Amino acid sequence: MTGQADIAARLDRLPASRHVWGLVVLLSLGGCFEFYDLFMTAYVSPGLTASGVFHGPDKGLFGLTDQATFAAATFAGLFVGTIVFSQLADRFGRRAIFTGSPLTLSSSTVAFNSATYYCGGVRSYQEIVMMSSIIANNSAPSADCVDFFTIMPAGGTDNLISVMASNMPVGTIIADPKLTPLADRGGPTATHGLSLSSPAVDTGNAPTGIFTDQRDVGFSRVSGGAADIGAYERQFGDDEIFYGGFR
Ligand SMILES: [Ca+2]
Numbered sequence: 388m389t390g391q392a393d394i395a396a397r398l399d400r401l402p403a404s405r406h407v408w409g410l411v412v413l414l415s416l417g418g419c420f421e422f423y424d425l426f427m428t429a430y431v432s433p434g435l436t437a438s439g440v441f442h443g444p445d446k447g448l449f450g451l452t453d454q455a456t457f458a459a460a461t462f463a464g465l466f467v468g469t470i471v472f473s474q475l476a477d478r479f480g481r482r483a484i485f486t487g488s489p490l491t492l493s494s495s496t497v498a499f500n501s502a503t504y505y506c507g508g509v510r511s512y513q514e515i516v517m518m519s520s521i522i523a524n525n526s527a528p529s530a531d532c533v534d535f536f537t538i539m540p541a542g543g544t545d546n547l548i549s550v551m552a553s554n555m556p557v558g559t560i561i562a563d564p565k566l567t568p569l570a571d572r573g574g575p576t577a578t579h580g581l582s583l584s585s586p587a588v589d590t591g592n593a594p595t596g597i598f599t600d601q602r603d604v605g606f607s608r609v610s611g612g613a614a615d616i617g618a619y620e621r622q623f624g625d626d627e628i629f630y631g632g633f634r
Pocket residue numbers: 588589609610611612613614615620621
């Protein structure tokens with residue numbers, strides 16, 4: 388009977404020949420494409436298409452469809468990141484690099500996502516820094532992580548989470564952000580607006596150098612007394628009934 392240790396020892400005894408190295412390279416490339424296909428395009432793209440971020444067969448950036456641009460740019464980024472930054476992990480150690488590379492969420496809205504396993508909103512095993520972001524109205528089977536879960540330090544300010552979690556940035560508002568239904572409110576994608584009575588209105592902060600909300604030109608990042616929490620900024624003159632979603 389052959390155990391895993393025997394198999395590993397057998398592999399270690401293989402001569403470092405051209406043929407063996409060729410097999411290693413081919414298996415690595417196969418694994419790279421397979422995992423990329425499984426974890427990125429298979430799961431992420433349908434969601435982005437359904438939410439209106441990808442625009443079907445239309446040609447966009449680089450003259451490619453949105454899906455093709457996403458796949459190509461992410462793939463290129465993986466290679467560049469691996470070649471350039473893997474040396475940092477070799478030099479300083481993987482634990483130090485992972486700990487020093489926190490997940491950052493800034494002026495973002497993560498809402499109305501659902502999961503059948505793990506977390507409906509944001510689940511992180513790395514340190515997370517959240518700035519002026521909403522995580523709300525998500526659903527998941529586990530009460531531990533409806534909206535948010537992390538076992539690492541969570542920093543940042545001016546955030547709103549709808550369901551209490553055990554480890555959140557200090558000062559996080561726990562409340563219903565009163566998001567309005569997904570609709571075309573300008574910009575390239577549909578958005579969830581903010582009701583006038585939303586606790587996210589005028590309680591966020593604007594990142595340095597960011598002058599618009601997610602809809603881009605024509606939609607100021609700061610309107611009223613201060614920036615709103617999340618990706619959307621209520622604009623002066625927003626129709627109270629339409630934008631308020633009758634809430
Ligand atoms: Ca505002």
